[in-house]
Each structure stands twice: as structure tokens, then as C-alpha cells.
Amino acid sequence: MEITYIQGINQALREEMQRDENVFVMGEDVGELGGAFKATDGLLAAFGEERVIDTPIAEALIVGAGVGAAVLGMRPVVEMQFADFISCAFDQIVNMAATLRYRHGGHASCPLVIRAPSGAGVHGALFHSQNPEAWFTRVPGLKVLAPATVYDAKGLLKAAIRDDDPVVYFEHKRLYRSLKDDIPEGDFVVPIGVAELRQEGTDLSIITYGGTLNQCLDAVRIVAKEDRLSVEVLDLRTLLPVDREAILKTARKTGKVLVVHEDRLTGGFGAEVAAIIAEHAFEDLDAPVRRLAALDAHTAFSPPLEEYILPNTNKIVDAIRSLAAY
Amino acid sequence: MEITYIQGINQALREEMQRDENVFVMGEDVGELGGAFKATDGLLAAFGEERVIDTPIAEALIVGAGVGAAVLGMRPVVEMQFADFISCAFDQIVNMAATLRYRHGGHASCPLVIRAPSGAGVHGALFHSQNPEAWFTRVPGLKVLAPATVYDAKGLLKAAIRDDDPVVYFEHKRLYRSLKDDIPEGDFVVPIGVAELRQEGTDLSIITYGGTLNQCLDAVRIVAKEDRLSVEVLDLRTLLPVDREAILKTARKTGKVLVVHEDRLTGGFGAEVAAIIAEHAFEDLDAPVRRLAALDAHTAFSPPLEEYILPNTNKIVDAIRSLAAY
Amino acid sequence: MPEAQTKREAGETAPRVEYELQLYYWMKLIRAFEERVSRLHRQNKIFGGVYSGAGQEAICTGICAPLQPGDFVAPLHRDLGVFLVRGVEPGRLMAQLMGKEPGLSRGKDSFLHGGDLERGVFGSTSMLGSSLPVAVGAALKFRMKRENLIAVAFFGEGTSSRGDVHEAMNFAGVHKLPVLFVCENNRYAYSTPLEKQMAIDDVADRAAAYGFAGHVVSGNDLLAVFDLTERVTKRIRAGGGPEMIECKTYRFHGHSEHDAALYRDKDELLQWESRDPIPLYEFYLEKRGHDVKRIRDETDARTHQVLQAAVEFAEQSPYPKPEEALEDLYAASPSTDGRR
């Protein structure tokens, strides 16, 4: 059956709540409203108020209480209404949750999932467009996911819920209803830590994740047709722990890498990817590792500004051509 | 007169408070105690309670109130007692302060300085050892400084106070009293955005900042003597906006770059430096860009663990030798 | 407003006719503006998140009218009225909502996330509650500079749950800073009703936890809000320290224009519609002997004209140029930048 990306998320939550009574969801407006984006739609009716908890506006509490329940064996899935507000829970994530197992000498677990609707391109402006993943990919103890397909949205969320460590799960708002796919019914899990080759190619490699995967695939179709370029596309899916082998394999294969993400350039996750390649695939590179990302500004509101700042298919096409011509 | 790194900070505060009555300091225990590290020692006596404000334990308030005063023309210098606690003020820094000018369409300024005593190597363990700079170097609207010398500690802080934008100033705890230097008396400023070549060399380049500069210089002396290697050392000093020209210049000159910092490897600022070099100095590179940093763990307490995790002179010497031999 | 203010300061207790009509005009202008914004949003001329304050006009009006030029006001996401009563030009405000160049943020940010510091209106972020520490910092500056000014921070009852609110109020209490905290308690935070947000009835009771006074007032009663604000701000300005005013109110629309607000009870809405601040104030004007029908028509004509001009101005204004996206991140030429 064809479902949307957000339905994939909703199904994952529902199935995991059915499978394991320790799974519960908590966040602002996740109950009767079903969440600002309807990710938790129907869960209140199905599982009741004790397992679908509307909270006050208190992000630190939401994450912190999730930690408290998780450490006692529950599997909370907490929602940030927008990923942008994750900054308000920052300490609870990077210090409380991420160090929990470590500071207990391995004698405690924190199986907590933090869902964060992220991403730009919906006129959300500065505070409803952020892609904050790189704040978390530098924090040991966390896992960081960024699904780009309906299948992965569902399968990675199920994996996250079953994982014994804290996971920050970035879902992309622009994909919620724009992305539809016919995925197998019932239970499946997408393994954490494994990238997926979305397209094989020989001339160059694109490494991307989340909101820019489809833009990249569109661009690849264009250059395949117009320029007869064969471009490989690697979807990272998991950013921490990142699949280094897959990154290095595609880099070594084509010798030319373009890293693409919607987050800003400077300090974005692409910097780490580029640095890994530059260090470990140096001998196989035929061109500089290029990065295409949002410009180093906040995501402005006015359409001409937003468009100027964000990556898009055309910009990716240009970058492919220029790198191919190197 | 020879002074310590922390005396340089203290002098900068004192002189700027004397020069400009809009400068004031605020934070936990900055008054009678003179700060946990004595950075604000004597300021209460000199300037009184209105300009040296002891706050409750409330990091979001400390930064937020700084923003409110700054937007009305004051020049607050607020202190995080330890850089680790900056996570509790995270939203106020990355969303409130960093976007202030932008979201006011340029019609407002936020001349705020956030001082953050950072760094490991003093048995501070997980929550008194952090090097959080890379959370901020990815935020447009902020400036991020990390002085490695007594002269820069003073001169950069003075520049930060006079700057019209929010500055996060990372001072390194290990240097506070271990670093002494004879610096000129009176007023001088170190420009923001300009790296400094600490050592000229021809065989390879080290790019570093903050707590690891002196370890690098020690290592360079060792390899100069024992291996007759000529190593160039670039001290970034400002991380945002970073001095790309200086980075690319040294990379192009020696063709071999080792990036060193005390922060963790993955997602550390070194990733951005390496990515810049890999993209823009590709043709001049004779070897992979190497990074030497703390291991991807929290800074553990027990001495063998801490030593294993952190970079040090010996590890730098080894990295230099291996890169030189490439 | 400054002109009106002068009249009120002259020591009269009974508001003068013109001043009372000015208050009426503001409420009507806010309502008309809100309605126009909703319409423009349906027409896709305003996009992104739009939060109507319809039903809550008496609060922005009653709180801001007694303020002084130079006072610092940090509005809530629903406080379009603050901008208007503080004197921001309707055309610029409309341009702001449409992402146009003359908007407060020059197209950078959306809706009310743009400030006009010349008129003492701070541009908040979306992070609810985060502007309370900022308002407290502004008050700190007023105190340090011995300025006879105050800071006003608006927040929703939902926002009152956030940590920043606590940190800000506590500090304001310790230093007896000139801050007025204004809680607009409209019974919902998005879909979440009061009883899921707090275990108490009145947010104003929290003031006691910080050593200052908290007051409850009907937020739909313009005169009540105005009179209380006058008395309270006089004390705050005189150095009496912070106070809190909690305005009980209700929003007529959903949380945002995207929200049908199905979680609300129809009866509840009906009850609150019967407390619409505008007819309530008209009733007062009638009691005062005004020809309300005439005044209403005149005011409607005036607000219509103002809005028409504002929309035209905004629509005819250009979008910012793409490259402007990289402007306004930093001061144009900082004296401290070594690379100029």
C-alpha cells in the first residue's frame, strides 16, 4: 500500500507501541491533536492517555523525563514539536542522555528516542527550518538518524525504538506528505549504521542524506540524460555512527565526491564526511572533495532569500557538472 | 611585566571597564569571590556591585539578560562558570543572540561577550573538561575565539568587548596559570579573524588553536632536533570567522597538513579545517590531511583514561613523523 | 500614543473622550488587521505560520497604551497589537508579514519575528519564553543608567511552563528590576488545555515564588486592563520592583491559521465570544453617552483605509534581493575585524 513518509513514522510508532508495552510517546500536543504534523495521529485513541502524554511547553523536561523513564526500562519516544526547539533541551540531550551509560560505568542504559521534525523549504523562516543534526553528530553516546525515504522513515524509527541507546531521529518536514511509497506491510527494521547506495555510477559520487536525497536523484537523472554522466548516490541514513566503509568505498570507486546537505556549509556534517575522505581516500581522489550545502546564513523567510540560501536540484546539477569537468 | 594567561583576561576586563562605562560583567560568583578561577578578581572593589553582578545559577538568564542589555547599547561580558554549562544557555546563544541582528533586518546589534573556561587535562572529568567550540563555529552571527597565548588572551578579549556582535570566547583552564608571558602594558587589541603563524617551516604544517598550541610547539621542537623536520605552526585564534587565507596559504606551502585540537575528532572544528583544505588546496597536497584530536569519547576522569583520550606532545610527535614520512 | 499618554499623565482619572476613542481605534485596527491577515493567508499572500490574536485585543491595547516611549516591550507570537499600539507603521508591518524589503526584518524572518527597537518593540525568536530573560536584561540596563523606563514581557500561560520564564522572574525579583510580566492566559497552548499545563488556577500566583506581586484581570475588559496597568507601571517605574499581570482571555481562532481547533468545546468558544472585548468596550462607550453606531462606522472606515494602504504598500514593495540573504549577519564593518 502506498503511504507517505509521515504515515511511515506513524505506523512505526503504532507498531512498536503494540509490540512493546514499555514504548510510550510524550511531547507537546501529541495526544488529541496527534502532533503538529499528525505523526502521533490516532495513538491516543489506541493506547490511552498514559502512553500518549501531552506535556506542557518544557523541552528540557520532555527529554529529561524521557531519560528518567528510559533508565528504568521504559522506551520513551519524545517529540520536539519542531527540531528548532531542540536547543531548549540541549543540555538534557548532550550531557544527561549522551553520557548516561558512560558515567554509570556501563551499568545503565538510556533507550530514548527524540523525534525532531527538521528541515527547510516550507517558508518556515529562522526558527522552523533548522537542520541541527551536526550539533549532535559530534556527541559520543548518541546515535543520529536522518531518513530520506518512506521505507527508512519507518524502518529506522523502529530500529531507534529498539536500540538501547539514546537516538536523535531527524525527520524532514518537507518529505512528510510529498514523499509517498509502496512499502511492505508489517514489521521490518532498517539497521542503524548502514548507508544505502541509491544509485550506482562511475563518474562521480554524491554523498547525502535526509531532505536532499531526492534533489540529488533528480539532478542525477538530469545529468545522466543531458550530460551522459554516471553518478553514484550514497544515502547515509545514519549520521552517527556513520558508515565510513561505504563512504570510502564510493569515494575510492569514482575518485570524485560531492557531499550535499540542506544544513549550512560551515560545520555541517559534510565537513566530517569530507575530512574522512580527505584523510582516508586521498590516494584515490581525482578531484577536490566538494560540498554543496545551505549558505552560511540563517534560513531567511522571504522566498528569494530562502531560495538563494538553500540547495536545490539546479544547484546540484551545476555542482555535478563542474566536478565532473575537473 | 610577566603575567599569566588569566591575568591577561583580568587586565582586559579591567581596562575595558575603565575605558567604557557600558562594559559590565555578570555571572555566577564573579563578585566577591572574583570568579571560580579569579578572572574577575578585584573588579567588584574597583567598579561596584552594579557593574559586577553575581547571578543566581541560571545560565539561560545570564546570557538572555546579557542580550537584553546589549541590545540597548551596553557591552556585557558574561561568564559561564565552566564552558561545560554553556549547554544550559544554548538556546539563548544560538537562537536569541546569534540571529538578533539578522531578524531585526540589521537594525539592532548584540555586542555581548560570553566567556567560557574550557578545556581538559586537569582531571575535571566529563563535565569540567569540555571543549564545546564546534557547537558554535557552525552558527552564523556568532564569532568564536580561542586564544592560546597570554597576549592573545588579553588582546582578543578586548577586541571581543569592542566588537558589535556576540562573541563566544573560549579560554583554556589549563593555560590559566601555567602560561606566563611578558606582554606590553596598556592598551592593545588582537584583531578578530586573523590567524597567526607561530613557527615557520617547510616540511609540513600544523594548524591548531587554544590548549594544544604549546603541545604542538613542543612537538615541533622535538622533531626539529631529533628528525631535522621543519614544521610550520599556524594558530587560528579566531575560529569563526576563520582565516581561510592563512589556512590555505600554509597548506599550499608545505603540502602536508596536520590539524590538532583538544576537542574530539568527530565533528570537531578540525573537520571544517580539513574540509576547507581538501576542497581548496587539493592540487597542492602531497599527503592526506591528518587530524589529531581527542578520541571520540567523553573526557574520562581516571588518569589512564584521560591520558589515553587527550592529545599530547608525544602523540603529536608521532603524528608529525608519520605524516612527514608519507 | 505619546500624545495620548500626555493626557493621561495630566492627572485626570477619568479618561478623556479622545483618549477613549483612541483605545477603541486601536482595538478595532488590531482586529481588522488580524482579519485581513487571515484572509491574505488564505489567499497565499502571507505564508508560513500565522497566529491570530483575535479576541485578545484588549490586552495589547490596555497594556501598551499606558507605556512611555523608550519602554522596552517583548511581545508574544500572537501580539500583533503590540506593534500597532507602539506605533509601528501598518504598512511596514504588512510588508514584514509578506516577506518584503521594507518589513521590520527586511524579509529575513516571518510574521512577528521582527522588531522595531526605535519604538521599543523587541523581535523575539520562536522559542517561547526566551524573551523574558532579555526583557529582564533591558530592565537591568534601565536601572544601571538610572532611566525612568520599564521593560514589559508578554508570555502565554503555555509559555509559563518553560525554564527561561522561571530564571527571568527570579532574577527580576532578586534585583527588583523594573519589569512588567504580562501573562496572556487564553486557556490553551496550541491544543493543550490549562489543566494539562499546570496544577494551579492562576499563573499570577507564581509571582509570590519570586517575591513580587501578581494580579489577575479579565483580559477582555479593556478598561480593567488599562487601569490596572496604569497603577502597576507607576509602581514599577517608581522602583517598586517587578509585578505580574495575568489576563484571562481566549483566542477566537485556532492556534495558527492551519489549526481548526477541533479540540475545543463549542460552548466554551460561544461563552468567550460573548466576552468579545470590542462589543464590551462599545457598551461602555454607549454608557458614556457616545453614539456608538456612528463611531463604529467612522472607525471601520478609518481602519479599512489604513489597512488598504498598508496592503497596497506591502504588495507594491519589492522582495529583498537574493544576495541580501548574506547581509545583516554581522555588523557591516566591525572595528575589531582584522581582515578589512
Add this chain to the structure above:
Amino acid sequence: MPEAQTKREAGETAPRVEYELQLYYWMKLIRAFEERVSRLHRQNKIFGGVYSGAGQEAICTGICAPLQPGDFVAPLHRDLGVFLVRGVEPGRLMAQLMGKEPGLSRGKDSFLHGGDLERGVFGSTSMLGSSLPVAVGAALKFRMKRENLIAVAFFGEGTSSRGDVHEAMNFAGVHKLPVLFVCENNRYAYSTPLEKQMAIDDVADRAAAYGFAGHVVSGNDLLAVFDLTERVTKRIRAGGGPEMIECKTYRFHGHSEHDAALYRDKDELLQWESRDPIPLYEFYLEKRGHDVKRIRDETDARTHQVLQAAVEFAEQSPYPKPEEALEDLYAASPSTDGRR
């Protein structure tokens, strides 16, 4: 403790002799442990930040003694006593402080930043106040699973200024969760005195802001703390919702062993030394007819022996192996990891 607990549960109101002596032993053990830690710190055998709770022993003892196994306790940085009264082996605790392998955190973290969840002691971070939301989450779990257990969150009066504290208490109030909030008000946050931290006298008054009861008790009076805790925890366990106990107390040492505490008044210290909880409790034991001198000597001998053994155990224990630095970051073999 479980054994002692049983006795208390048997329905007596007058504590039995052995139980009273057990409480005495705990206070003495905590004090002796604190003193030994200070000494070891001076000898550089314990390094890093060390925060003595000397003077506050009656709080950890009086709060924790009436608790049940399975209750969740989040201690403050100064609450070594929580670990001891909850039954953590002194040797493991000493090893923790020295960064040795058998320490609670296996050398990963310092001082009290290690938990022992089997004994219901949570390992906090340094970020003050951040464990309150966690305790609230633990209480949520107890509620969901219909467990007859409670969560206890300790915090200093200084910590009460942090936003996390507000968010946690508010949520606990809304859901009437089984949480006991314990404020150890020792009048200072590092060097900062009460009056610079809050504009009220009693932190307990804040409970009203969240819809639950707050109590003030002398934190140096073991019997008072114990009795109040018994009554309060009984209500909380029965589903009455959270409550707060504020213990007025004083720390005898500086903020940390690095701090000479010159900011304090000598008279103040003297007054509070005269309220030392241990002699106060000895006076009570005397009134009860005990031969206090004998008991003191016996207890001193016992604690000395326990500590001697603990120090020996810790000193003879190995440091962790360097490579262990990379262990305990993630579960050893997560079923979800595709790369195993």
C-alpha cells in the same frame, strides 16, 4: 536499610533502639567519610572537584532512611550520604572517588557522578538541576507500571534558580507524580548568599506555584527530617502527588575543597557549628537514656574500621585500562546495529 525499614513499617511510632543507633551510625559514617575524603584530597589521592557535605548529614540520613528499596534517588553533588544510606559499599564509593576500576563509574567520571541503580541511586551530571526532570520521569514510570515506589530529587537552594527545576516541578504537579523534592538550603551557592539568589525566604513556598505542598524543616535535626519524611513519603506513595521538603542547613566546609570560603562571616559559621547535627542527635540519645560516650566510641571504632577497609580496597584496586576509555559509550551489541 531494608531490614531497619521493616521495623519502622511494623507500625510503631517510637523508633526502636537499634534503629535509632543505625541512624546515628549513618551520620557518623558520612561525617567520617567526608573527613577522610578531605584528607585524601589534601594528600592528592583524591583529585578533581570534591564537595564536602559535612554539617548536612542529617538530611541524607533522615530523607533516605525511610525510603524503600526500588525508590529512585537523584542526589546532589554534596550528597555522599545518599550513597551510603542507600547501601552502596564504602569501598566501591572510595574507588569511585579515586578513579579506580571498581568505582561506580569504572573510572569514567569523578566524585559523585556515578550511580548505582541497583540501589536506586542515579548518577547525576554536573549540570545543576538537570536531574530533577529525570527524577520526574522515573516517577512517571512508577505511575505507569503501578509500582508503589517514589522518586526523590535532591537540589540545593542555589540550584532552585535553574529552569529545569521549574519545568520538572510543574510537570510533577500536573500529573501528581510520586516525587519528593528535597531542597538542601545551606544559604550559599558557592560564594553567593541567599539574598542574591532569591527574593523569598523559603524555597518551599515555591511548591504552591505548582499546586503541591512545601514544608520547611531544620535540616540539622535528624529526628525532624526523618519524621517529616516518613509522613510525607507515606502520602506520596499513596498517590497524593509530589511534595517538597526544604531543609535549612549549612555546610561546614567551603564550596569545594579548593574554597576557603572567605566570603562567609565567622559568626555565622560559629552559630551553625553549634547546630552540628551529630552532637544534637547525641543529646537526644542521651535523653533516651543511652550511654552516649560508649556508643560514640563504639561507632567511631566501627566507622574507622569500615573506612580503613574502604580506603585499602580503593588504593589496592587497579586503575581502569586505558582502552576502557572507549567502552561504555554504547550498548555492547545492540540488536539494531547493522554492522555487527
